[in-house]
Amino acid sequence: MGEKVLMKGNEAVAASAVRAGCRYYFGYPITPQTEVAAYMSKIMPKIGGTFLQAESEIAAINMLYGAGAAGARAMTSSSSPGISLKGEGISYMAGADLPGVILNVERGGPGLGSIQPSQQDYWQATRAMGHGDSRHIVYAPNTVQEMADLVYLAFDKADEYLMPVVLLADGLLGQMMEPVELPPEKTEFPEKPWATTGHHNKRPHNVANSLYLQADKLEAKLRERYARYEQIEKTEQRSEAFMVDDADIVVVAFGASARIARSAVVSARAQGIKAGLLRPITLWPFPNDSLEATVPQAKAYLSVEMNMGQMVDDVRLAVHDAHPVRFYGRTGGVIPAPGEVLDAIAKLAQEVGA
C-alpha cells in the first residue's frame, strides 16, 4: 500500500497517467484543467518524456493521433470548448483504430459558457465526439482517487481495443483535493506490431489510415469495428450500486453529481424513503445490465445531472420505460445542493406511492 496524499484531481490524473506509461502529453491551456498541463510540463523533461504545448486543441489531438500511430502511450486534456475542437482528431483516431487517452474536465456551455463545473458534454462524449459511426469508452470518475484509477485503466483499454478512451470529469473533480493513493509504475506494455515505427526492413509497411474510398470496404471495416464495440458493451460496463437492492426510487447519477445524489439518498433513507443510487462509471458502454436488474424492485428512476437532461435518455432506454423515469438537474455551472435532490426524490416517492 502506498501512502495517501492530498492531490487535486487534475494533478492526480496526470501523475497516474505517467505511472500508466504515458510519456507524451499534448495540450493547450483552458480552465479548469490547466493543472494537468502544468504537472506534465514539470515531470516529462525529468523522465525522458515529451510535454508539448500545441498551437491549438486541433494540433494537440492530431499530435495524439501521430503519437498513437507511432506506438506511444499518449494523452491530451482539455475542457468542453476545447474538446469540441478535438472532435476531428478523435474521429480520425476511431477511423484508424488508434489508441489514445482524452480527458475532458467539463465546464458550462454552450459556446464559451462558464468555467464552472458541468456535465453538459454527456451527449457529446457518449454519442458523437466526431463525425461518422464511432464509439469510444467513456469513464466518469467521481473522486480524485477514481480520476487516478480510471485514467490508469484508460491507457490499458485504449491499447486493448485500439480506440480513443475518454475520461469525462468536471471542474469540481479537477480542482478539488482529496486523499489519493497513486497506482504503481507500469513496466509491461503490450506489443504494437501495427505501429508506424519505421519497418526497419523487417516487415511490409504499416499504414495508419481512416480512408476507404470504396463504400463496401468501408462498410466491412465498420462492421468489423462494431463487432469489437459489441464485445466492449458486453464486458466493459462498470457501475457502483449504493443501497439499490431494496430501493423503490433508484437515483442514477455519475461523476460529481453522484456525490451529491449519494448524500441525498442517505437523507432520504433517514426520512423513510427507500432510495438508492446507481452510479454509472462507464458512460459508454452504459451500464444497462445493472440498471435492468433493478427493474423488478424499483418503482421509479430519477436521473440527476449537471445539465438540462442528457443521461436520462439512456436510463429510459436501459429500463425500457418500465417505470417512470424523471430528471433533476442544475446547469450552466451551478452545482445542485443535496437538499434540492432530496426534494426531487421525495416528490417522486409521493408520485409513485413509494
Added chain:
Amino acid sequence: MADKEPRIVFQRPKSLLPVQMHYCPGCPHGIVHRLIGEAIDKMGIEGTTVGVAPVGCAVMAYDYFACDMIEAAHGRAPAVATAVKRVHPENIVFSYQGDGDLASIGMAETVHAATRGENITVIFYNNAIYGMTGGQMAPTSLPHQVTQTSPYGRDVHTAGYPIRVCELLKDLDGVAYLERVTVDTPSHVRKAKRAIQKAFTYQQEKRGYTLIEIVGTCSTNWGMTPLESMDWMRENMLPYYPLGVYKDIVAEGYENIHEAAKDRAKNVPIVMQEAN
C-alpha cells in the same frame, strides 16, 4: 560488346511500391514521389522513414511509399509528423502536402511546426488550386486566376492575395532550410532531387525544420494540356513564386537552428542565458 552484362540504367525506386498511381496524366506529383523515393533509396533510410500523407490529391500517397505511412486529417500533417518524430527521434519523418492543406486549413500547424524547429521535412506541392475537390481557389491561386470558386478570376479586393510560403516561413528561427524548386525540365528535376535529399540530410543531422516547395501544375483543373500547363506555370507562377534557396543556415555558417537563432538575438539577455 555482346558478352557484356546488361546494365540497369533506370528503374522504379525500391521505396516506391509497384502500384499504379491515381494521378491524372501529365501530373507532376508522380515525378515528386519518385524524387522522394530516389532520395530514400540513395540514403538507405526506407526502414527508418515514416511519411505523413495529406488530404488532397496526394491523399493516397500512403499506398505508394514503401516506408511506414500515416494518413493525416486535412492540414494536420505537421502536427502528426511532430508527434511521430518526438516518439522516434532517430526516424526520418516527412509530410507531403498540397497548397490547400498546408497554406490554408493547416497554416497554423505549418507555422508552429516550423517555429518549433521540428526536425521534420515538409514536401510542399504548390499548384495554385484545389485539385482533389475539382479545382477551387487555393491560398496560392494567382490574382485573376479563374477557378471554380473564383469564376471571374481571383479578385484580390474580396479574396485577398496569394501566400508565398517560403517567404513567409524564412524569418522563423526554427527553420533550417527552405528551397523552392520545380520539375518542368530535366535540369530542374535534378535540382529538385538534390533539394529533397539535402532536406533529408539536414534532418538526419538534426539541423531543424526543412521544407521544399515544388511549384507544379494541375493541367486537369487548369483546363490545359500538360504542355500548356507547364508554359502557364513558367509564365505566371515562377515570376510570382521565384525559384531558389530561401534559407539555408548551413550556408550561412551555422551548425543548426539553435546556433543561428542565438546569433540573431545575441543582444537579448534572456536568450543568451544558459538553460535551466
Added chain:
Amino acid sequence: MPKDYSKDLKIIFAGFGGQGLLFAGKIVAQAGLLDGKEVSWLPSYGPEMRGGTCNCSVTVSTDPVGSPLVVEPDVVVAMNQPSVYKFIDAVVPGGLMIVDSTLVPDIPERDDIAIVKVPSTQLADEAGFKQLANVILTGKLYAETKFCSKDAIDAALTKIIPARKAKLLEPNQKALAMGMDL
C-alpha cells in the same frame, strides 16, 4: 448539544487572493487525512481569483464526503470585509465565524452563532510573521473546534510545506501555536 467537530466539520476560508486562504484550507485537510478521516478541499477558481475574492471549501468527516462545495458551513474563516458580508448568513446556527479584525472593520450582528474576532494581521506583523495571519487564524480554528488530534495538525504543516521551503516551517509552527493559545 454543540456539534462534535471531530466527526464532521465543514469550513469556508474566504478573503482576497494572496492571503493564504487556500494554504490554510490545506493545513486543515492534511490534518484530517493524517487522522485517517475523509477530507475534501475545493478552491474557487477562475477570473474571481485575479485580485478579487478567493475562497475554499474544506470538509473533514468520518463519513465519505458528498459535495465538496460547502454551502452550509459550520465555520467561516474570513479575512476581508466582502467575505464577511457574503458568508455570515451562510453559517449554520450554532456555528462559528472567525474574522481577522485587523482587516474587517464591520462585522454584522448574529446572535445564533459565535463570532470570534482575532486581530491576526496585526499579531502576525508584531511577531514578525509577515503574511502568516492565515496560519494564526487556523490555529484559532483548531482551538475552537478540536476537529483533529493535536499531533495531526502539527504534522500537517510539515507535510504541506515543501522541502525546498523548509525555512518557512518554523515561523508557520509558531504562528499556528500562537493562534491556538489566543
